[in-house]
Amino acid sequence: MELGFFTMPLHPPGRNYRDTLREDREAILFAEELGFTEAFVGEHLTDSAETITSCLMFIASLVHDTETIKLGSGTVNLPNSHPAQVAAQVAMLDNLLEGRFLFGISPGGLPSDWEIFETLDKDRRAMFSEAIDMIIALWTKPAPYNLSGCFWNITTERTLWEEIGQGVMLTPFQKPHPPIVVTAVEPYSKSVMSAAERGWSPISANFLLPKWVETHWTMYTKGCEKAGVTADSANWRVAKSIFVSDDERVARDYGRGKDGPHHFYYNQLSRKLIRAGRSNLFKENSDCSDHSITTEGIVDAVVVCGTVNHVVDQLLEFREQVGDFGTLMYAGHDWVDPILARRSMDLMATEVLPRINSAIN
Numbered sequence: 001m002e003l004g005f006f007t008m009p010l011h012p013p014g015r016n017y018r019d020t021l022r023e024d025r026e027a028i029l030f031a032e033e034l035g036f037t038e039a040f041v042g043e044h045l046t047d048s049a050e051t052i053t054s055c056l057m058f059i060a061s062l063v064h065d066t067e068t069i070k071l072g073s074g075t076v077n078l079p080n081s082h083p084a085q086v087a088a089q090v091a092m093l094d095n096l097l098e099g100r101f102l103f104g105i106s107p108g109g110l111p112s113d114w115e116i117f118e119t120l121d122k123d124r125r126a127m128f129s130e131a132i133d134m135i136i137a138l139w140t141k142p143a144p145y146n147l148s149g150c151f152w153n154i155t156t157e158r159t160l161w162e163e164i165g166q167g168v169m170l171t172p173f174q175k176p177h178p179p180i181v182v183t184a185v186e187p188y189s190k191s192v193m194s195a196a197e198r199g200w201s202p203i204s205a206n207f208l209l210p211k212w213v214e215t216h217w218t219m220y221t222k223g224c225e226k227a228g229v230t231a232d233s234a235n236w237r238v239a240k241s242i243f244v245s246d247d248e249r250v251a252r253d254y255g256r257g258k259d260g261p262h263h264f265y266y267n268q269l270s271r272k273l274i275r276a277g278r279s280n281l282f283k284e285n286s287d288c289s290d291h292s293i294t295t296e297g298i299v300d301a302v303v304v305c306g307t308v309n310h311v312v313d314q315l316l317e318f319r320e321q322v323g324d325f326g327t328l329m330y331a332g333h334d335w336v337d338p339i340l341a342r343r344s345m346d347l348m349a350t351e352v353l354p355r356i357n358s359a360i361n
Contacts, residue, residue, distance in 0.1 A: 001325070001360065003353050005031040006074055006203065006239045007332025008042030010049045010265045015334075020051050021058075023335050028062060030342060032069035034349035037327070040074030040104055040181075040203070046112035049268055055104075056089050063096045070100045074203070075183055077108030078131035079124045080117045084154055086131070087138040087169060094172035103178040104203070105132055109185065111276055127151050132180075139177050143168045181237070187212040187280065189219055196223025196231070204322075206239035206331040207269055208281060209301055213238060214322040234326035240318070241265070241331045243305040244347040245340065254340055255305025256296075261333040261341075262303045267295040308351045315356055324360075328353070 005028060011020040028039045043055040052058050055073045062071060076086055094101040107128040114120040119127065130149045137147055144157035144167060156167030172178055180200040184192045185208065192202045202220055204213045217236060224231035241262055243255035254260045270293065273281060279290045282298050304314045315328070330348055335341040 001353065001357055002037045002327040003035070003349060004237060004327045004329040005036050005039040005332060006042075006206065006237075006329040007040070008044075008050065008074065009052060009332055009334065010268050011051055011334045012264065013048040017051060020334075023338075024052065024058070024332070025061065025065075027332050027335070027341075027345075028069070028071075029065060030345060031330075032066050034345060036069060036330070036349065038070040038072060038102060040072040040102070040329070042074045043077065044110045044113055045080070046116050047110060050110070056093055059101075060093060060096065063093075066100075068100075070102055071097060072102030072181060073104040075104040075106040075108075075181075077113065078105055078135075079107055079119045079122070079127040080113060081131075083131045083134040083152055084138060084169070087135040090135070090178065091139065091170045091172045094174055094178050095170075097173070099173045099178075101172075101174070101178045102181055104181040104183065106183050109276075110272070122151075136177060138169045139171050145169075184216045184219075185281070186278075188215045192216050192219040193223035193226075196220045197227045199227070199229075201235040201237065203237040203239060203329060204325075206241050206329070207266065207273075207298075207302060209284060210318055210321045211284065212281065217323045217325075232326075233324040236325040237327040237329050238322065238325045239329035239331050240315070241303045241333065242311065242315075242344070242348060243303070243340075244308060244311050244344045244352055245305075246307065246343070246347075248307050248310065250340065251305045251307060251310070254337065255303055256299050259336070261336045262299050262305075263295055264336075265333050266298045266302070270295060270298055308347055308355070311348075311352050312355045312359070315352070316359055319356075319360070328356075 009024050031039055041052060041055040041058050043052050044050040045053050059071045090103055107124040130151055134147050134154055144155050144160045147154040160167035182191055182195045182200055182202055184202045185205045195202055202216055204216045221231040245251035255262060274290055282293045304311055
């Protein structure tokens with residue numbers, strides 16, 4: 001099992017913005033130092049708690065300060081931008097990283113982003129599908145492209161001057177394009193099946209109950225069967241909120257207590273998702289009322305915390321429940337206590353992961 005990092009950072013709105021950006025960069029630089037193989041970064045534009053507004057721009061700030069870790073968009077929310085703009089920016093970033101880029105994509109999940117981009121009442125999944133098809137076409141087909149869709153039309157036919165390069169899109173370093181990854185946030189996600197059919201890989205979200213994470217492998221397998229390929233668990237990434245400490249009481253207080261980062265994160269996230277009509281993500285049973293959902297209950301159900309041995313046991317139990325997967329994505333959270341946060345990442349990489357791999361091998 002590989003160890004990755006996935007951050008859709010939520011910071012208390014009162015924190016200094018520059019400090020949170022520095023903290024998020026430091027977390028990824030530290031992850032590389034510890035041997036994490038990859039790091040994904042999320043983006044949202046209209047939320048003062050979710051402070052990375054462009055994952056591509058943020059990743060660009062890490063290009064020359066990293067050497068080995070692969071960096072991924074987690075995700076580029078395709079309906080929010082013109083496909084040609086995304087294609088050009090990703091091509092440049094992939095060349096800057098010389099192939100260390102992973103292209104994570106999604107329709108986006110923040111209603112206020114939908115509203116500001118005037119897609120609140122549009123079919124964002126259709127926009128997503130059209131956008132990625134056009135992006136891939138811009139990377140693989142010759143100019144002038146002539147791409148027609150329901151939401152965008154793309155061509156450089158009237159202005160193409162191929163002799164001097166005008167009207168020709170630049171292409172990624174990786175051919176035909178960077179690996180494409182989709183985030184899976186719904187039980188029995190059809191997007192996972194569609195991704196598998198196209199040879200893309202899924203990341204299961206850290207806020208899902210284990211029983212819903214398990215359904216993603218089922219859908220991935222179905223998609224691979226449709227494509228006529230064998231499903232490989234090495235292609236499946238699963239994100240988890242994890243806190244490891246040298247002291248069990250500290251682990252419990254910081255990992256699950258009301259003053260810890262996970263309680264803040266899941267209180268923010270659950271309120272947004274429930275208001276958006278997605279309370280099912282936090283229910284073991286659909287018959288449960290929304291009023292039965294509590295932040296404490298969510299944290300107890302999805303956060304792994306404890307000393308090294310305790311965390312190893314919890315993660316092995318989680319793996320037994322959901323099935324084998326290739327990369328465990330350690331979820332990034334606000335560093336309420338930077339010393340404890342860094343120590344947790346250190347213990348995860350140097351103590352927990354080796355013991356897990358020893359156990360499963």
